Amino acid sequence: MNREKALEIVKEQLTEHRYQHTLGVVQTALELADRYEEDSQKAELAAIFHDYAKFRPKDEMKEIVRKQAMPESLLHYGGELLHAPVGAYLVEKEAGIDDRDILAAIAYHTTGRVGMGKLEKIIFLADYIEPGRKFPGVDEVRQLAREDLDTACLQALKNTVTFLMKQNQLVYPETINAYNSLLAQHKNKERNGGI
């Protein structure tokens, strides 16, 4: 699918504000794809569709989680997590995108996961640092994203977990698992003189 068609489909699903955020994610994902030698067409499509299900009714999303045998635990973290895995499902079903890398990048863009592939990391990070994002710590992650993809994801995960804890919000365990996994990898690299 080309960029124009994809944007046309997504625009109908989003508010103007969320559409502008999406355009920021597209721009950032393309920059990261170029820097880290990822397929730019996949990065562009994953970025365009990443928030496809953001405004679907919660009840519809909960039903999809149950019927499609997605992790039941997703239902216990306040509803904001559902749009990512449900989005991946709907993007395949309604927009005909069947590339597994793109669908995984959409599915895990909010929580992250252990063993994220390069495209998943790029979309996770692009969603966090696109130019419209303004919150403490974002500039540090923007700088890290220019240096090393894993270190930048690690810092974004750390900020997210810290933020949620400060807000007294539940933290989805896979986000902590992803943080631990990247931190262990980082420490290993340090020990072996790689960083």
Ligand SMILES: Nc1ncnc2c1ncn2[C@@H]1O[C@H](COP(=O)(O)OP(=O)(O)O)[C@@H](O)[C@H]1O
């Ligand atoms: N790992 C997580 N565990 C639990 N809740 C989360 C997690 N990540 C995000 N959230 C919740 O979901 C909300 C939306 O997250 P996200 O989709 O990344 O934000 P945005 O709407 O700014 O794109 C956050 O404000 C937070 O309440």
